[in-house]
Amino acid sequence: MKVDIKSLDLKELTAFVETLGEKPFRAKQIYQWLHVKQVASFEEMTNISKTLIEKLNEEAELVTLSVVEVQKSQIDGTRKYLFGLSDGNVIESVLMRYKHGNSVCISSQVGCRMGCRFCASTLDGLVRNLKPSEMLDQIYKIGQDIGERISNVVVMGTGEPMDNFENLLKFIELLTDENGINISQRNLTVSTCGIVPRMKELAEKNLQITLALSLHASTQEKRLQLMPVANKYEIHEVVNACRYYFEKTGRRVTFEYSLVGGVNDTDTDVKNLCTLIKGLNCHVNLIPVNPIKEREFVSPDTGVTLAFKNKLEKNGINVTIRREMGRDIDGACGQLRKRYMGQQKERLA
Ligand code: SAH
Numbered sequence: 585m586k587v588d589i590k591s592l593d594l595k596e597l598t599a600f601v602e603t604l605g606e607k608p609f610r611a612k613q614i615y616q617w618l619h620v621k622q623v624a625s626f627e628e629m630t631n632i633s634k635t636l637i638e639k640l641n642e643e644a645e646l647v648t649l650s651v652v653e654v655q656k657s658q659i660d661g662t663r664k665y666l667f668g669l670s671d672g673n674v675i676e677s678v679l680m681r682y683k684h685g686n687s688v689c690i691s692s693q694v695g696c697r698m699g700c701r702f703c704a705s706t707l708d709g710l711v712r713n714l715k716p717s718e719m720l721d722q723i724y725k726i727g728q729d730i731g732e733r734i735s736n737v738v739v740m741g742t743g744e745p746m747d748n749f750e751n752l753l754k755f756i757e758l759l760t761d762e763n764g765i766n767i768s769q770r771n772l773t774v775s776t777c778g779i780v781p782r783m784k785e786l787a788e789k790n791l792q793i794t795l796a797l798s799l800h801a802s803t804q805e806k807r808l809q810l811m812p813v814a815n816k817y818e819i820h821e822v823v824n825a826c827r828y829y830f831e832k833t834g835r836r837v838t839f840e841y842s843l844v845g846g847v848n849d850t851d852t853d854v855k856n857l858c859t860l861i862k863g864l865n866c867h868v869n870l871i872p873v874n875p876i877k878e879r880e881f882v883s884p885d886t887g888v889t890l891a892f893k894n895k896l897e898k899n900g901i902n903v904t905i906r907r908e909m910g911r912d913i914d915g916a917c918g919q920l921r922k923r924y925m926g927q928q929k930e931r932l933a
Pocket of ligand 1: 698
C-alpha cells in the first residue's frame with residue numbers, strides 16, 4: 585500500500601524520505617509543498633529532483649479532494665461544499681464568514697454511527713473514518729477556493745471525531761503545526777456527543793483547543809430520548825468529563841443545546857440544566873433544531889428560544905443563540921450529502 589504522505593508529520597516524513605535514500609532536509613521542502621503551497625501533484629514540487637518525484641509517485645499517495653458541488657448563500661456568504669474522496673465517497677464541509685475571520689466546519693467521518701435522533705448525518709450509519717489528510721484537505725481546498733486565509737476550524741460536520749480518535753489527534757497536530765497551515769489551537773473547536781474516555785484522554789493532552797459537548801438535554805431520561813450514546817455514558821459522567829477538561833486545560837467548555845419544541849425547552853429544563861452545569865466554567869450555545877424530513881422534531885418559537893436564553897442568563901450562565909447561517913442553502917448537517925446520494929441512487933435505478 586502507498587504511504588498517505590499528507591497524513592505524516594514532519595518527523596515521520598523525514599523518516600520516509602530517508603527510506604527513499606534522500607537527505608532529511610528534503611522532507612521540510614516536501615512538507616511545505618503539501619501543507620503551505622498545497623499542491624495537487626508531486627510534479628508541481630519544482631525544487632525536487634525528477635528522480636525523487638518518480639519515487640514519490642511510486643511509493644506515496646497524495647490525497648486531494650475533488651469539488652463535486654458548491655452552494656453559495658446569497659444572504660451571508662456561507663458556502664457548502666460537497667467533496668469527492670478517491671474511493672467515490674462524498675463528504676460535506678461548510679465555510680462561514682464572520683467579521684473576525686473565515687471559519688470552516690469539517691467532517692471527521694463518512695456517515696456516523698452515533699444515531700442522534702434529530703441528525704441527518706447518521707441516518708445511513710457509518711461508512712468509514714476520514715484520514716488526517718482528508719480532514720486537512722477540506723480546509724485547504726476551501727482556502728484555495730476563496731483565496732483567503734482560514735482562521736478558525738470547527739470539527740462539527742458529519743461524524744463523531746472521538747470515534748476516529750487517532751486520526752483526529754494527527755489532524756490536530758498537522759493543522760496547528762507552525763511549519764504547516766499554522767492554525768492556532770485556540771481557534772480550533774472539537775465537538776463530541778460525549779465519548780467519556782476519549783474526552784478525558786484529550787484533556788490529558790493538555791492542548792489549548794475548545795471542547796464542545798453536544799448536551800441537548802437537562803436530564804439523563806431526556807438525553808436518552810434524543811441520543812443513544814447516553815446508554816453508554818450517563819449525563820453526569822459526561823458533564824464531569826467536561827469539568828475534568830477544564831481543570832486540565834483551563835479552557836472554557838461549550839455546551840451545545842439543540843432546542844426541540846416541546847421536548848427540551850420547558851422551564852423545568854432550564855432549572856435542571858442550571859443544576860447540572862452549576863459551577864462549571866462554560867458557555868451554552870442554543871441551536872433551534874433544524875428539522876429534517878425523516879423526523880418529526882420541530883424548533884420552538886423564537887419567543888420560547890429567547891425566554892430560554894434569558895432564564896439561563898439570570899442564573900449567571902453565558903449563553904448565545906447560534907446565528908443561523910446560509911438559510912437559503914441546504915440546511916442541517918448531512919443534508920447536502922444525503923440529497924446528493926439520493927439523486928445518485930435514482931440515476932442508477
Ligand atoms: N458528532 C459530533 C459533531 C457533529 S454534529 C457531536 O455530536 O457533537 C454538530 C452539532 O450539530 C451537534 O451538536 C449536533 O448534535 C448538532 N445537530 C445535528 N443535527 C442537528 C439538527 N438537525 N438541528 C440542530 N442541531 C443539530
